[in-house]
Structure formats: C-alpha cells, structure tokens
Amino acid sequence: xxxxxxxxxxxxxxxxxxxxxxxxxxxxxxxxxxxxxxxxxxxxxxxxxxxxxxxxxxxxxxxxxxxxxxxxxxxxxxxxxxxxxxxxxxxxxxxxxxxxxxxxxxxxxxxxxxxxxxxxxxxxxxxxxxxxxxxxxxxxxxxxxxxxxxxxxxxxxxxxxxxxxxxxxxxxxxxxxxxxxxxxxxxxxxxxxxxxxxxxxxxxxxxxxxxxxxxxxxxxxxxxxxxxxxxxxxxxxxxxxxxxxxxxxxxxxxxxxxxxxxxxxxxxxxxxxxxxxxxxxxxxxxxxxxxxxxxxxxxxxxxxxxxxxxxxxxxxxxxxxxxxxxxxxxxxxxxxxxxxxxxxxxxxxxxxxxxxxxxxxxxxxxxxxxxxxxxxxxxxxxxxxxxxxxxxxxxxxxxxxxxxxxxxxxxxxxxxxxxxxxxxxxxxxxxxxxxxxxxxxxxxxxxxxxxxxxxxxxxxxxxxxxxxxxxxxxxxxxxxxxxxxxxxxxxxxx
Ligand SMILES: Cc1cc2nc3c(=O)[nH]c(=O)nc-3n(C[C@H](O)[C@H](O)[C@H](O)COP(=O)(O)OP(=O)(O)OC[C@H]3O[C@@H](n4cnc5c(N)ncnc54)[C@H](O)[C@@H]3O)c2cc1C
Numbered sequence: 440x441x442x443x444x445x446x447x448x449x450x451x452x453x454x455x456x457x458x459x460x461x462x463x464x465x466x467x468x469x470x471x472x473x474x475x476x477x478x479x480x481x482x483x484x485x486x487x488x489x490x491x492x493x494x495x496x497x498x499x500x501x502x503x504x505x506x507x508x509x510x511x512x513x514x515x516x517x518x519x520x521x522x523x524x525x526x527x528x529x530x531x532x533x534x535x536x537x538x539x540x541x542x543x544x545x546x547x548x549x550x551x552x553x554x555x556x557x558x559x560x561x562x563x564x565x566x567x568x569x570x571x572x573x574x575x576x577x578x579x580x581x582x583x584x585x586x587x588x589x590x591x592x593x594x595x596x597x598x599x600x601x602x603x604x605x606x607x608x609x610x611x612x613x614x615x616x617x618x619x620x621x622x623x624x625x626x627x628x629x630x631x632x633x634x635x636x637x638x639x640x641x642x643x644x645x646x647x648x649x650x651x652x653x654x655x656x657x658x659x660x661x662x663x664x665x666x667x668x669x670x671x672x673x674x675x676x677x678x679x680x681x682x683x684x685x686x687x688x689x690x691x692x693x694x695x696x697x698x699x700x701x702x703x704x705x706x707x708x709x710x711x712x713x714x715x716x717x718x719x720x721x722x723x724x725x726x727x728x729x730x731x732x733x734x735x736x737x738x739x740x741x742x743x744x745x746x747x748x749x750x751x752x753x754x755x756x757x758x759x760x761x762x763x764x765x766x767x768x769x770x771x772x773x774x775x776x777x778x779x780x781x782x783x784x785x786x787x788x789x790x791x792x793x794x795x796x797x798x799x800x801x802x803x804x805x806x807x808x809x810x811x812x813x814x815x816x817x818x819x820x821x822x823x824x825x826x827x828x829x830x831x832x833x834x835x836x837x838x839x840x841x842x843x844x845x846x847x848x849x850x851x852x853x854x855x856x857x858x859x860x861x862x863x864x865x866x867x868x869x870x871x872x873x874x875x876x877x878x879x880x881x882x883x884x885x886x887x888x889x890x891x892x893x894x895x896x897x898x899x900x901x902x903x904x905x906x907x908x909x910x911x912x913x914x915x916x917x918x919x920x921x922x923x924x925x926x927x928x929x930x931x932x933x
Pocket of ligand 1: 448451475476478479687863865866899
C-alpha cells in the first residue's frame with residue numbers, strides 16, 4: 440500500500456487524510472500542535488470556552504453541494520445540530536438598530552422602513568441577493584481521475600447560476616465599503632461594510648447574504664474545535680494516524696521526486712507528501728530552495744493576508760438578552776499599532792451551553808487588519824504582554840460603557856495576536872484567509888508543483904479568499920491528483 444504523509448491536521452489536512460484513506464492509501468498526518476483543527480479552533484480559560492474560528496460554515500445546509508463533502512469527512516452528521524442565528528448580525532448606533540435577517544422579504548421590509556431614502560438601492564440589492572442565492576460553490580472532479588461516484592453540478596444548478604453572472608463583475612470591482620456608500624443611511628452603510636470587512640470586494644457581501652437567506656451559513660454544534668475533533672475521529676476510525684507535536688522542517692526531494700520529510704532531524708520516508716501548511720510559507724520554507732514556478736511568484740506578489748488581533752473575555756453576567764452578533768460605534772476607538780477601530784463587533788455566546796459557567800457569558804471580538812509589525816516590534820522591545828493587557832483593558836472599558844452589566848464583571852481576558860496565530864499555524868504573518876481586493880479575479884493556484892513529483896498542496900491559500908470550504912475542497916482535490924498519478928480510484932462516499 441502506498442504511504443502518504445501529510446503536513447498539518449487542520450481542516451485541509453484532515454479532509455485529505457480521510458479521502459486518501461478511503462481511496463486505499465496508508466496515511467499519517469504530522470501536526471506541530473497538540474490538537475487537530477489548525478485555525479479551526481477554540482480554547483478554554485477559567486471555565487470559559489472562546490470560539491476562535493468560524494462564525495458561519497458554508498455548506499451547513501443540505502441544499503448545497505458542499506454539504507455532502509462535510510458529511511463525507513465527518514464534520515457534519517445527523518446528530519450535529521446547526522444553529523442558524525437570526526438575525527445573523529445587528530448594528531446599533533444612537534439607539535437605532537439594523538438587523539441582517541435571514542428572510543429576504545423581512546430584510547427588504549426592515550431596510551425600507553429604516554431607510555426609505557435608499558429605496559432604489561435596497562430594491563436593487565434584494566433583487567441581486569435573490570439571484571445570488573442560486574450561486575453555490577461546486578465540488579467537482581478533476582479531469583481524467585477514476586472515481587467511484589461522480590461529482591458534477593446538475594444542469595439546473597448551472598442554469599440557475601446564469602442570472603447572477605452579469606452582476607458579479609459589478610460587485611467585484613468595488614470594495615464592500617464603496618458599495619455600502621451607495622446607501623445614504625449610516626446604519627445600512629455600517630451593516631453592509633462589516634459583513635465581509637470593508638476592504639474585501641463587495642461580491643463577498645452578496646455571496647454571504649445570499650447564502651444566509653437561502654438557509655446556509657449555520658454554526659455547527661461544538662463550533663470549530665468540535666468540528667475538527669469529529670473529523671480527526673473519522674480519520675482515526677478509518678485507520679489513519681496523527682502524530683502530534685511534530686513539526687515538519689523540510690520535504691526531501693531526490694531527482695525531482697519527493698521522498699518524504701524531515702522532523703527533528705529524522706527522515707520519514709513516503710511515496711507522496713501532501714502539504715497543508717499555508718502554501719505561501721511552504722513555497723519559501725519547506726524545500727531546500729524556494730519554489731520559483733510562475734504560480735508561486737504570482738502567489739508571492741498577490742497574497743493579501745487577512746489577520747486579526749483577537750480579544751476574548753469571560754463575563755460573570757448572563758447576556759442572553761443581547762444580540763448574538765452585535766456591532767456598535769465607540770467614541771473611544773480601539774487601537775492596536777496603526778489600526779484604529781471606531782466600530783467594535785462582539786460575538787456573544789450566552790446562548791451556547793458549556794461556553795461559560797452557569798449564569799456567565801463568553802464574549803469574543805477583535806481588530807481586523809495587519810498589526811503584524813506592531814506586535815513583532817512589541818515582542819522585540821519587551822512590551823508585548825503590557826500592550827496585550829492595554830488592549831484588553833481598553834476593550835473591557837468600551838464594553839462596560841456599551842453593556843453596563845459587564846462593568847466590574849470580567850472574570851478572565853485573553854488576547855491572541857497575529858504572532859500567536861503564526862506560532863500555532865506557521866502561516867504567513869499569522870493569517871488564516873486572504874483579502875479579496877476589488878477588481879481582482881478569484882486567484883487560484885495549482886494542487887501540485889510542476890518541478891517536483893509526488894508533492895501535493897491543499898489549504899485555504901489555494902483559492903481566494905480561503906476559509907473552511909476552500910480548505911476542505913482543496914484537500915479533496917489534492918487526493919484526486921494523487922489518485923490520478925497513482926492510478927487509484929478516488930472514493931469519497933459515506
Ligand atoms: C477568527 C477567525 C474566524 C474565522 N471565521 C471563519 C468563518 O466564519 N468561516 C470560514 O469558512 N472560515 C473562517 N475562518 C478561516 C478558517 O478557519 C481557515 O481558513 C481554515 O481553518 C484553514 O484551514 P487549513 O487547513 O487550510 O489551514 P490551517 O488551519 O492553518 O491548518 C494548517 C495546520 O498545519 C499545521 N502545520 C503548519 N505547518 C506545519 C509544519 N511545518 N509541520 C507540522 N504541522 C504544521 C498547523 O499547526 C495547522 O494545524 C476563520 C478563521 C479565524 C482565525
């Protein structure tokens with residue numbers, strides 16, 4: 440049996456591992472951390488569980504092609520409850536609230552009542568959302584791979600996508616912020632620019648709202664780590680082995696063919712290597728010499744990393760009467776290096792059992808943007824811990840002003856910077872997705888290099904903007920290439 444070794448037990452690595460086992464390979468995953476999941480993670484502090492990853496999962500709805508994939512890899516099953524929070528998010532300013540409801544007609548009415556002067560734009564937006572509800576991320580087979588069960592989009596799905604195509608370029612050529620500014624109402628502006636982040640192109644805004652109103656984008660029970668644990672369990676039940684605490688240093692290559700990798704100075708031999716460490720880092724660090732193929736150069740030039748300084752607090756108060764996802768304006772902006780956030784967004788996990796001690800609430804927030812150099816400089820100057828504390832205190836102060844029940848009730852706080860993510864994920868500047876700039880087409884990168892045989896890539900970086908669906912889809916695709924090269928039949932069905 441051919442031996443396959445995988446770098447990383449994140450969502451891409453686990454997906455690849457499961458499909459490779461099902462297709463008849465002998466598979467071991469080497470993971471530098473002590474748990475599976477990578478960026479799909481959560482952590483506990485003093486009895487509080489801080490959800491550190493997903494806020495929504497594309498493919499949680501059985502009506503999507505991705506759903507089948509999530510079930511095949513054990514991320515979802517009949518017993519996993521999906522929470523479709525509604526409203527999905529709420530923006531509040533000056534005592535007024537705007538909500539992103541999941542029912543399109545309710546959303547339209549709500550927007551029209553709040554912002555009658557934006558009638559024309561609201562009607563256009565809702566018409567486009569409806570068109571975008573037919574756009575689904577497909578899960579396709581690569582050319583000339585032998586598969587046990589074909590995966591191809593139906594004709595009706597393809598035809599359904601046609602009406603949205605002409606509108607895609609309209610949204611892709613402007614940022615979410617520019618699109619939001621078409622609306623006169625500041626409430627609508629803030630809500631719309633916050634959905635995927637103001638710097639991303641507005642097609643992400645449309646795709647996200649469309650997926651929510653079509654019943655997708657839920658939060659699975661157990662959250663990010665729960666999902667990763669279910670996948671790791673499925674992988675091990677199929678006979679796979681995960682070696683934790685093992686950082687892969689180099690992929691060994693002999694005469695243009697990968698022969699394994701090096702961990703702690705030891706050579707682990709294999710017939711094929713699947714790399715799910717951030718490809719942007721792998722092309723520079725995981726080979727004796729950096730890879731200089733045209734696509735790798737394109738990746739070096741065009742990747743715009745998405746980063747966060749993540750703040751979480753445990754509050755000794757029951758906040759279940761507050762929205763689950765709330766954004767508001769603060770007159771004392773939250774600062775972190777050059778970044779300054781005058782809109783603060785919080786996730787409130789009061790509704791989730793086990794996320795906090797009885798009667799208490801776990802809250803998460805963060806500042807999006809590139810603060811990597813700031814934190815690096817703090818580390819060098821020895822001010823890293825004090826800056827983290829200053830940020831946490833500023834956040835706690837803002838929270839107390841906005842939500843008085845939290846004042847003096849903070850049991851624990853935690854700050855994870857891009858350096859934290861870099862340490863755990865070994866990703867580029869600690870990022871975990873890519874920004875999709877305006878006017879750029881969806882960048883995608885190959886699953887295997889041209890110059891080295893038996894090496895395959897998977898993970899969020901291979902298709903802009905990344906995220907869990909891309910991690911899983913590229914993990915599956917890497918195994919299809921492996922099967923094609925090894926003359927094996929790809930098997931993915933449950
Ligand atoms: C705050 C936050 C919110 C998010 N929200 C969402 C969301 O709502 N929806 C969504 O779809 N996505 C979301 N994401 C993004 C999503 O979590 C990631 O894109 C996805 O988990 C990436 O998976 P991956 O397997 O490609 O990479 P990773 O998760 O980075 O996995 C790589 C794994 O490889 C290991 N590794 C790396 N290098 C080595 C090495 N040399 N040797 C051994 N092991 C190694 C790492 O430890 C890691 O476990 C969010 C992420 C964050 C941080």
